[in-house]
Amino acid sequence: MSTVSQSPDRSKSGLTPTGPDLAAPQPPEVRAGPATLLRRLARGRNLLGVAPFTAFVVVFLAIPTLVVAIGAFTSDTNGFTLSNISALTSGYIVDAFVRSIVLSAASAVIGAVLGALLAYALATAKPGGILRRLVTAASGVLAQFGGVMLAFAFLATIGLSGFVTLFLRDNFGIDIFAGSVWLFELPGLIVVYTYFQIPLMVIVFLPALDGVRPQWREATMNLGGSTWQYWRMVAGPVLFPSFIGATLLLFANAFSAYATAAALVSQGSPIVPLQIRGALTSEVILGQANLGKAMALGMIAVVAVVMSLYALLQRRAAKWLG
């Protein structure tokens, strides 16, 4: 008796139901206990269907994220501390973050501009044409698959005994590394990153360009508008949110990239991902065992801000190009 009378009471107080039950439609609440119970059983069975996935995500996504987040605030003696976070303001880490941001911003802007030009060139080509297919396939490979292999591609090109380096030296007497070996520093990283940023821009921006209707241009022409006016007053404003959004995506992509830089730079740690590598692989400095996790948290913060801006712009862009 007591169990039956309790169950509707409990559901009315709204304390025990978890998640979906809370938002249940009101009227059925007044019905008798067994029906609610049955429905809840059915709902429990429904939730059971997502149990394996949930378990997997908890173990391999939620726990690692929590390990980083909690570790960032944990001292060597497992107590709470803010020293890891405050250590982020020390000179070399700030430098690494600044360099990472400069690298990501520079390669994102260069990649976005050149990539947009290439995407536009493709958008004006025949839709099923061979040119478009070749470039999209190549973009897919270079943007997603590159990593270590791109580092080696550039070592073979402008490395110390690379093709271009030797060619310029032997034929024109130009030593491209006269000042310093910049390939392994920030300028070199920007060049190599551009090599996968341009293709990513093509992949991300091409759908937006395909959304631009030829009728808009015809309408502009009918009204006596020039090409400049069309770009400034019609296509420009429509494409602008997509362009900025794509640039942000490129920024996040470069900021979280690791493989290329790791394969290229073996000495020193100019950027944050390489600092984290240092923290992971080398002997930890006393009192800074969790410094790497604090840096990792810093990276998440930067990427999260950039990606939410991206999501916001994406929604804005969908208004016209959807």
Added chain:
Amino acid sequence: MAGLIRRHKRRQAVFRWVVVTVLGVFFLLPLYAMVEFTTRGPGNTRTGDTWRQLIDWDQLSQKYPDLAQGIANSFGLALLTTALMLVLLVPTVIWVRLRLPRLRRVLEFVCLLPLTIPAIVLVEGLAPVYAWVVYFIGGSSLTLTFAYTVLVLPYAYRSLDVGLSAIDVRTLAEAARSLGASWFTVIWRVVLPNLRFAVLSAAFLTVALVFGEFTIASLLNRNNLQVAIELLGKSSAQMSVAVSLASLILAFVLLFLISFVGRSRRTSREKT
């Protein structure tokens, strides 16, 4: 008007070829340099030795055991990760669509989360989790499949979501249910066959990601294709560049061919 449009088209064509040529040089130069670099012989001669070695699997696995092992691991990982992704994600996505529509936003959020967590960050958190994995399953490189399944979630989810949005799942499911089908039958024999291209594209993205992954494998001290290439770069520069070029070209040919498959599917669907 017609003249105006023609002039405009011509200008676009000129612009197109200028852009494609200039950027083409930038993109093809490193690839050409790789060919040049890998065919350098002693004293300004050309030789195909590196490439001959690369094709000969027996010789390769004898001379570069790490590379052969890495390639084998990457194949195994691609297979396992695809399987795990399909088993975990496909039923969940369909189930949420059909029975738990309110959880759809949550599922989307969870699946897209790995996009905001760089792999290098994930490694930091995965290290203790993998201590347990080693304890329970062992330290084989193939255990990376768990981490890779997480990495592939955003891409796989997106292609499955697009596929599901294109069909009327609810009506299909209701029709099947009213004919007495069990939920398993609904998912396995009614919804899934309609999703086969979305599933294929999710699987393809998974394979591509697994073959290109370096960060997690390297920092968890496991071996795969990319780790092996990087390691090789320290001892045999020519071989590492040759393997890099070969995998880039293979991936390109594969993607190029797939673009035709996707195309013919779309046209055939439009006809029906």
